[in-house]
Amino acid sequence: MRVLFLPIAAAVAVAATPAAAKTISVSAATPDANEKLQEALILAEPGDVVELGAGVWKLTDGLSLDVDNVTLRGAGVKDGEGSILDFSGQQGAGEGLLVTSDDVLLTDFAVLNTRGDGIKSKDANRIVYHRLRVEWTAGPKETNGAYGIYPVESRDVLIDSVYVRGASDAGIYVGQSKNVVVRDSIAKENVAGIEIENCYDADVHDNIAVQNSGGILVFDLPSLPQQGGHNVRVFDNIVQDNSTPNFAPKGNIVASVPTGTGVLVMANRRVEIFGNALENNGTANVMIVGYRYPYDDAKYQPLPQDILVRDNVHGKAGFAPAFPGGAEMAAAMGGAIPPVLWDGAGSAVVNDDVGVLSLGLPDVSTPQSEAQPSPADLKGDAPATLPGVTLPASMEAKVQ
Amino acid sequence: MRRIAAALAAALLCASGAVAVPEAGPNQAAIDGDAMPRKLSEFGIFRAGTSEPVDALLGYTLHTPLFSDYAQKQRLIWVPPGKQATLSDDGHIDFPVGSMIVKSFGWPGQNGGRPVETRLLLHRADGWTALPYIWDADGKDATLAIAGRRVPVTFKAPDGAMHSIPYAVPNKNQCKECHSKAGEIVPIGPKAANINFENALDRHDFARFFAEPPISADPMPQWDDPASGTLERRARAYLDVNCGHCHNPQGSASNSGLFLRWTDPKGVSLGIGKRPTAAGRGSGGMEFAIKPGDPDHSFLIYRLESLDPGIAMPELGRSTVHREGVALLRQWIAQMPKDGH
Incomplete structure (x- = not known):
């Protein structure tokens, strides 16, 4: 019995604190940046950081994250130096970024000019929105998206140091x-x-x-x-x-x-x-x-x-x-x-x-x-x- | 001795072209494993180098299908040998671990009539997994597109209009947005009320897949065939199939409070007299999702007629307006008594 028990305990420990938590870096200059970034968000494993390179990301489709305990981190929210996710040419999806997993941290990037909502999280417990900018850059217009930062049906939500306009x-x-x-x-x-x-x-x-x-x-x-x-x-x-x-x-x-x-x-x-x-x-x-x-x-x-x-x-x-x-x-x-x-x-x-x-x-x-x-x-x-x-x-x- | 005779008979039949040799089933190890194979051919769903499914899979259709930019679809079921799918009390089909559901999308004239994409739902030990594959240019195999992709597609709609669209192959997460029940991936299409086996019911091996035919005594009508059901029933079937997978209390649109399944009650939660919740521009300046007797002031219609991502419903899988489907819903709303909430 003891012999059987030990390997199981070890396996559980590995699952709880992934030894191989890694950083996946994606560059805005990558050809097919939209697809590569989405791929990174899908292939990420709990504990991983997906790092958005600095620059303007021209995105045509909404992004989504469905892996628990992932950090999506950019280089900042400012034009010219930060990680700017520009959805001006968006063709599909109801929001720029959708999060549906728990314990996610979103930080240091900007989401601009989405057709629908900016960042939505649903049934995403313990989500943290930190140092983000969500903006419709032409200012108030009826054709802007509905919500900038939009957590819904979640337990434990922190929105800290964000800027939302339009x-x-x-x-x-x-x-x-x-x-x-x-x-x-x-x-x-x-x-x-x-x-x-x-x-x-x-x-x-x-x-x-x-x-x-x-x-x-x-x-x-x-x-x-x-x-x-x-x-x-x-x-x-x-x-x-x-x-x-x-x-x-x-x-x-x-x-x-x-x-x-x-x-x-x-x-x-x-x-x-x-x-x-x-x-x-x-x-x-x-x-x-x-x-x-x-x-x-x-x-x-x-x-x-x-x-x-x-x-x-x-x-x-x-x-x-x-x-x-x-x-x-x-x-x-x-x-x-x-x-x-x-x-x-x-x-x-x-x-x-x-x-x-x-x-x-x-x-x-x-x-x-x-x-x-x-x-x-x-x-x-x-x-x-x-x-x-x-x-x-x-x-x-x-x-x- | 008998085995040899059987093999010989099979070979002869094959040579005569009358009946194909029974082929092996798909690659069970690929279905059961935890990998995401790069090439679709690894699953052995289709005859090598083609998009023709092997005979071992069971084809089916739906009385009322999901609209996907007028794509034609081919649907297949695989249940592993020695197991059977069963029918649950609520009309859902419970597929055993090791099962696979295959759906291919294509248009006549696109890719020479071959599929553009094939989506797999694999029932693995830890739950269902969704994988999208895009067919290679030569039509011989398809490649995993886990992050989705837009594929240019040109086709003629039933009204004769030509469309050239950036057809959206969904990414793995988007598969789940629709195939989601309380956060877990589940099949949507195969359910007793809507599944249609047609001639497949007569297959000699049908009983290998199902303990009993998973067919409802009160099936959904065919949305576009008035002989199959009343206007109300056809509209409800259309809403169930096109909207109900998200718009239910455990689906991706649970927070809307708009519930559009076949079995949901007719009232505010079906949209009748329901004010917008988080519709944003989707309200189109209207007060109600469904205003009885007045489809022009029902924003459910407005959203189905829009292609703007901030307005359009469904949010995924639609780059064209389904004119015929909208016409059905318009007709349904128009005949509702104006004071009847």
Whole structure:
């Protein structure tokens, strides 16, 4: 028995820590670079690093990675010196890069001008996006792809030090995931800068969301496999000048986000918004609303519940409210509505020392045209603070 | 003595050209091993130097096939000797380890009518593996293209239009995007509701492959044959085969909440009155995937009619619009009662 047991143990040890972890380098100048890079991503083994050479990669088809514990590393994100994956001539695939395996690190490269999404990861647990640039270089256009960085249906997601510009939906979009951190990143000139949708336990902090239509969105939508979004903290972010006219294709939920929105919570339970610098958002620095569309989903909960807004610094806001009736409300209130806007549905505590405007629409089925705007005092006892998100140490180690 | 007689008889038959000598099956070691052979010929699927399959494999078709740029397809099954595939309760066919499914794609007039590519699904001890092979210019063998490739293809569509497209041979990962169930590779095509053996049912060795014929009592109709089923059933079959492999709760599009299998209920999750989730430009400015009675405002149709990679569905395997398939779905949506969610 002992003799049999030993070789098996040895084999397991080898599998757990591959002795032959290697670096596969691919050059942008290789003929058939697209095929060679894809080949490297397929032939990589757990523990391997696929290294993208510096230069501009002209890619015609989407790339994909389906091997666990692989690092895809470039030479940087800057034009002229980094590894630039240029999808301007893309012919196929819904995204530039698709990751479907666990424990992947993506770092130090740029993805430009994809036809659909930039980088998507699905069912990719413990993924780390670090020092990346995803950009539509012509700036805001309705024909740009939807999401820049797009993890979905995953557990443990870290997005750290990325730059995303020009997405026609959300620059950074995390959907239907659990245990999520988005930090130290910049989202500029997207429709939504950062969007957390149908997620459980997420921290969004120390980011800069500027010149989007809406800065940071926390949504919960019906008829999806994971819903009932809750426990989201949005803190220590700079959210300003979100004034880019909404350029999302109509029909999408973000197309309804009023230009000039800072932080927007739609539905969800337990969201804390604190320590942010909120300024120059023409509709509102903070908006809290219910899901006000018809839906056919008995399990869906359309109200925002237990939302807490505290300790934020508010600059100018509410001077150009971009929702029906907004201009009239601003005019009636001396040129601007208060920095915090609530549709009147669900429950929220706002302890910031700024005004709150309620639209007086507690029932989400009441049309917005029947709004009864009035100042509201939402000061109150804050619920117990959320514990915050802790990621596995293996993920934090990758960005040290 | 009997063996010699049999061999002699076989030789005589062969010489007369009436019946081919029973050939050996494919190379079981290549199927079972963990290598990715560079040349397709190593599998022994086709007669040496040709794209004609050996007789030992079992051919089949589907009532409603996946659209792949109007490609004509040849489908083959191999089950290792001494084993049989079985039919599961939910209508899927369980193939034993050592099985292989072969699918070749070609167009009349392209490569002299020979296949352009052949894809293999190999059921190995650690699960299914997908390998794409592109046929060499001389048509004698095919070469592994693990990272996929675009191959220029020219063909005439049924409406008479000529198309020249950069046909996309999928890479190994893309094979899995469609052939994925909860992250594992699985066959899609062969299922009781859709498989059609035609004359192969009469083969003397049919029972060697299947313990019982894996045929449904309530099969899917043929999408383009009104005699085979109602408009609704044909549209649902088309959606199942072309979309349902990703659009199901365990597939690549699980996060969309849009579920398009034959067996999925008719409601929001089938797209009826369903707002876009992560469709991006795919919404085309429309509110619903399917707006009953109004195909022009149903973005499911919009996505099927688009060739833009940021809009088009399916995401893989389509460089042309399937006009006839879209027409079927348009007709189906048009006849839905406008208030009927």
